[in-house]
Amino acid sequence: MATYVAPIPQVSASRAQRQASGWTSWITTTDHKRIGIMYMVTTFVFFCLGGVEALMMRLQLGAPNNTLVTPAVYNQLFTMHGTTMVFLFVVPMFAGLANYFLPLMIGARDMAFPRLNALSFWLLLAGGVVFYASIFFNPPEAGWTSYAPLSNANFSPSGGQDAWIYLIHLTGLSSILGAINFYATIANMRARGMSWGRLPLFIWAILTYSVLIIFAMPVIAAAVTLLLTDRHFGTHFYDPANGGSPLLWQNLFWFFGHPEVYIMVLPGFGIVSEILPVFARKPIFGYKAIAAATVAIAFLGFLTWAHHMFTAPIPEAILVFVMLSSYFIAVPTGVKILNWIATLWRGTIEFKTPLLFCAGFIALFLIGGISGVFLATFPVDWQLNETYFVVAHLHFVLMGGSVFTIFAAIYYWFPKMTGRMLSEGLGRLSFVLMFVGFLTTFLIQHVIGLDGMPRRIYEYDNVGNLHLYNLISTVGSFILGLGVLVTIVNVARSVKVGVVAGPDPWKGNTLEWFTPSPPPQNNFDVIPVVRSAEPMKDIRREVQRRTTGADATGTATVPSGATQVGV
Amino acid sequence: MGHLLSTTLAFFTPLSGGSPNANEIDSLYKIVLVVALVVFVAVEGALVYALVRFRKRRGAVPAQIRGNTRLEVGWTVGAAVILIALAVITFVKLPAIQNPPNSGPNGDQLAGSGRVLYASSERKLPPNGKALNITVIGRQFIWQYVYPGANEPDGLGAPYSYEAMVVPTNTTVTLDIVASDVVHSWWIPELGGKFQAVPGYHNYTWFKIPKPGIYRGQCAVLCGRGHARMLATVRAVPPAQFDEWLAKQKREISEANAAAQAARAKLNGQTGAGQVENP
Numbered sequence: 001m002a003t004y005v006a007p008i009p010q011v012s013a014s015r016a017q018r019q020a021s022g023w024t025s026w027i028t029t030t031d032h033k034r035i036g037i038m039y040m041v042t043t044f045v046f047f048c049l050g051g052v053e054a055l056m057m058r059l060q061l062g063a064p065n066n067t068l069v070t071p072a073v074y075n076q077l078f079t080m081h082g083t084t085m086v087f088l089f090v091v092p093m094f095a096g097l098a099n100y101f102l103p104l105m106i107g108a109r110d111m112a113f114p115r116l117n118a119l120s121f122w123l124l125l126a127g128g129v130v131f132y133a134s135i136f137f138n139p140p141e142a143g144w145t146s147y148a149p150l151s152n153a154n155f156s157p158s159g160g161q162d163a164w165i166y167l168i169h170l171t172g173l174s175s176i177l178g179a180i181n182f183y184a185t186i187a188n189m190r191a192r193g194m195s196w197g198r199l200p201l202f203i204w205a206i207l208t209y210s211v212l213i214i215f216a217m218p219v220i221a222a223a224v225t226l227l228l229t230d231r232h233f234g235t236h237f238y239d240p241a242n243g244g245s246p247l248l249w250q251n252l253f254w255f256f257g258h259p260e261v262y263i264m265v266l267p268g269f270g271i272v273s274e275i276l277p278v279f280a281r282k283p284i285f286g287y288k289a290i291a292a293a294t295v296a297i298a299f300l301g302f303l304t305w306a307h308h309m310f311t312a313p314i315p316e317a318i319l320v321f322v323m324l325s326s327y328f329i330a331v332p333t334g335v336k337i338l339n340w341i342a343t344l345w346r347g348t349i350e351f352k353t354p355l356l357f358c359a360g361f362i363a364l365f366l367i368g369g370i371s372g373v374f375l376a377t378f379p380v381d382w383q384l385n386e387t388y389f390v391v392a393h394l395h396f397v398l399m400g401g402s403v404f405t406i407f408a409a410i411y412y413w414f415p416k417m418t419g420r421m422l423s424e425g426l427g428r429l430s431f432v433l434m435f436v437g438f439l440t441t442f443l444i445q446h447v448i449g450l451d452g453m454p455r456r457i458y459e460y461d462n463v464g465n466l467h468l469y470n471l472i473s474t475v476g477s478f479i480l481g482l483g484v485l486v487t488i489v490n491v492a493r494s495v496k497v498g499v500v501a502g503p504d505p506w507k508g509n510t511l512e513w514f515t516p517s518p519p520p521q522n523n524f525d526v527i528p529v530v531r532s533a534e535p536m537k538d539i540r541r542e543v544q545r546r547t548t549g550a551d552a553t554g555t556a557t558v559p560s561g562a563t564q565v566g567v
Numbered sequence: 568m569g570h571l572l573s574t575t576l577a578f579f580t581p582l583s584g585g586s587p588n589a590n591e592i593d594s595l596y597k598i599v600l601v602v603a604l605v606v607f608v609a610v611e612g613a614l615v616y617a618l619v620r621f622r623k624r625r626g627a628v629p630a631q632i633r634g635n636t637r638l639e640v641g642w643t644v645g646a647a648v649i650l651i652a653l654a655v656i657t658f659v660k661l662p663a664i665q666n667p668p669n670s671g672p673n674g675d676q677l678a679g680s681g682r683v684l685y686a687s688s689e690r691k692l693p694p695n696g697k698a699l700n701i702t703v704i705g706r707q708f709i710w711q712y713v714y715p716g717a718n719e720p721d722g723l724g725a726p727y728s729y730e731a732m733v734v735p736t737n738t739t740v741t742l743d744i745v746a747s748d749v750v751h752s753w754w755i756p757e758l759g760g761k762f763q764a765v766p767g768y769h770n771y772t773w774f775k776i777p778k779p780g781i782y783r784g785q786c787a788v789l790c791g792r793g794h795a796r797m798l799a800t801v802r803a804v805p806p807a808q809f810d811e812w813l814a815k816q817k818r819e820i821s822e823a824n825a826a827a828q829a830a831r832a833k834l835n836g837q838t839g840a841g842q843v844e845n846p
Contacts, residue, residue: 071792071793071794071795072792075789075791075792075794141792142789143789147749147750147788147789149748149749149750149766150749150750150789150790150791155707155748155749155791240765240766240767240768241766244767245767246749246750246765246766246767246768247765247768280621280629281623281629282629282630282631282632283631283632283633284633285632285633285634285635286633286634286635286639287633287634288634289634289639289643311752311760311761311762311763311770311787312763312765312768312770313762313763313765313768313769313770316665320658323654323657324654327650327651327653327654328647328650330646330650331643331646331647331650334642334646335639335642335643335646337610338610338642339639341610341613341614341617342632342635342638344614344617344618344621345617345621346621346629346630346632347621347629347630348621348622348623348624348627348628348629349617349618349621349622349623350623351622351623359614359618362614363611363614366607366610366611366614367607370603370606370607371603373599373603373650373653374596374599374600374603377595377599377653377657378657379591379592379595379657379660379661379664379665379760380581380592380595380596380599381760382592382759382760382761382762383581383582383589383592383593383596383756383759383760383761384581385760385761385787386752386754386761386787386788387787447578447579450578450579450580450581450582451582452582452756452784454754454785454786454787456789456794457785457794457795458795459795459796460795463783
């Protein structure tokens with residue numbers, strides 16, 4: 001064998017790691033801001049796909065007994081639309097916003113687990129891509145609720161249903177990992193002085209969102225796993241002919257499904273609670289009540305699932321209990337709405353686009369909340385359940401609620417993410433089109449439901465005024481679509497030519513406005529000590545005090561800390 | 568004017584008018600609607616007022632208020648009180664929606680006498696225990712109705728019909744709703760609420776139609792590609808006419824069965840019965 005050679009001492013220096021650039025810098029990144037942007041761009045693409053599916057459905061329903069699409073295609077459209085909006089847009093869009101702004105708002109340099117964070121995003125993308133790949137084969141067609149036995153192998157043999165299961169698993173895993181990450185970050189990485197009572201309300205909302213995801217997502221994961229084994233491995237969990245139960249699916253699905261509703265709307269509440277005080281130039285009214293209401297809603301949200309099953313064969317005691325718990329959850333929700341209005345009260349409201357979307361949100365969400373009381377009253381629900389009244393209700397809370405707050409967040413935080421302002425003119429145009437389009441589309445759907453039209457039907461006879469009402473709804477949906485398009489144009493344009501924003505264009509209250517726009521990779525060179533729920537107000541006051549004589553009322557006031565950070 | 572009012576009201580309320588339970592649901596709905604309108608006007612009004620009145624003006628100074636405990640406790644309690652009131656009203660209204668009344672004096676007098684095939688703790692019967700019980704079977708993509716009055720003691724040979732249900736007027740009809748394949752939902756809007764037909768489960772409802780007429784509805788839970796065409800009608804006819812129809816249905820079914828048997832026997836005679844295995 002080779003003789004032993006004594007090692008020669010040598011000086012070695014590993015090469016400094018080259019900074020990744022171009023697209024590799026994106027796919028290898030663990031920076032929470034870049035991951036956040038990838039989340040937002042990806043989910044917005046899915047939002048557009050889901051929107052196109054919605055418009056195709058509205059086109060089909062624009063005329064009675066229309067033959068534009070076949071029944072199979074129509075079923076595929078609403079299945080893809082619902083699944084996309086819930087699992088590939090609203091939930092992950094909020095995850096994206098939280099990814100970007102949670103560390104900035106609590107004064108951290110990144111998330112607690114940066115690589116896990118990247119994994120969350122790639123799982124989401126994988127789930128979405130596999131799901132959408134099914135459109136080249138057989139898309140799923142059992143609805144986003146995929147009730148068993150319809151979703152079982154003998155009634156839905158196509159692989160699309162399996163793509164749907166795959167999507168639920170991957171996006172669910174993505175959400176759970178993300179939620180654990182958010183929770184760990186909030187619990188451990190807050191700036192000095194940021195006690196729970198000084199946590200921004202958006203962060204309170206994300207904390208609650210995370211807890212809800214950690215409790216609710218495993219339930220749907222279990223439910224679809226049982227469906228998967230029923231479909232392929234001969235089990236009979238949902239098969240009544242062999243001792244299984246179709247109601248088990250409904251219970252498991254809605255035990256996840258109702259907390260999911262709050263997963264989709266609480267972060268929106270948080271966004272509104274951040275934006276209103278900034279543009280009313282007034283502190284949030286009842287900080288503690290809003291934080292407490294958020295937690296109360298999350299808890300009660302686990303007790304109301306069976307209100308989706310009021311027409312299923314369930315005992316009367318359950319009907320009564322669930323009606324009461326659903327009523328109770330309206331109390332903290334109503335309290336929040338009143339707190340927001342009280343925040344505007346006696347303020348000096350600047351009508352910038354983010355505020356418009358927030359005000360639109362309050363107006364629309366209130367309608368959705370009120371129609372929810374009708375649906376929670378179970379004898380009334382016996383008439384309204386599974387009709388267009390429910391479609392209207394869920395879009396008022398989910399589109400009026402979540403989507404309007406997402407648009408508010410885009411307009412509010414775009415300057416921070418890109419360093420440039422979005423155009424106010426296009427923003428206002430987009431808001432007006434979306435608001436008017438939304439009301440035109442969905443107000444009339446209450447009446448369509450009251451007139452007896454069930455949801456998820458590809459054609460209807462022209463009984464009464466159904467043609468007219470559906471046509472109004474279809475026209476509205478295209479106005480709504482146009483409004484979304486205007487924001488897309490606005491974003492595409494402003495990224496390049498928008499007015500340079502500076503670190504704090506809105507004179508915000510929270511720490512993300514302390515650092516330059518866009519923030520450097522380490523977020524902050526100096527992390528300030530937090531002394532209240534509105535740290536930026538304190539910092540601006542301090543800057544003003546030290547530079548006496550300077551004009552502190554101008555919007556371009558730059559905090560002293562921030563000027564040193566951006567290098 | 569009265570017509571305009573009723574048309575406007577119909578615009579904002581669910582369909583009703585076929586059966587007392589539908590009417591009771593409609594009146595409960597109207598109570599909720601009134602409360603909802605008051606809340607809607609008050610809150611949207613406050614929002615719009617705040618947006619207009621407190622928009623940024625020269626010289627205006629925002630009031631730095633962080634909350635008001637008494638006000639906040641007040642509106643929390645206020646919201647709770649409204650909802651408790653609605654809950655109480657619902658419970659008051661509930662019996663009239665859920666519990667079927669006795670059949671009218673000019674209803675089908677045979678109804679209920681030994682016609683209940685099996686009892687359940689969750690099925691509600693009229694006070695006198697007499698109702699015409701029809702089993703509603705949901706299947707892709709048609710409704711089947713099985714009426715009492717089986718020809719044979721084991722319950723076989725019961726008269727049935729598809730899609731169009733025929734019932735006597737002024738008679739309490741209880742429905743036993745089941746499904747044979749996937750989940751469906753029975754719904755005739757003017758005859759009361761909808762109830763899921765779930766394979767392996769029984770679900771129950773009732774109606775009582777005072778005057779002859781045709782009431783339309785359709786399956787309300789997605790059940791596959793034919794969901795939109797899974798229609799149902801209920802035709803209410805005077806009791807005498809119903810008895811006639813039921814007898815005719817029974818006769819036709821047994822005639823058809825007999826004809827089928829004869830045809831089968833003839834076919835077997837030609838091809839050789841029991842020889843299928845060894846052609």
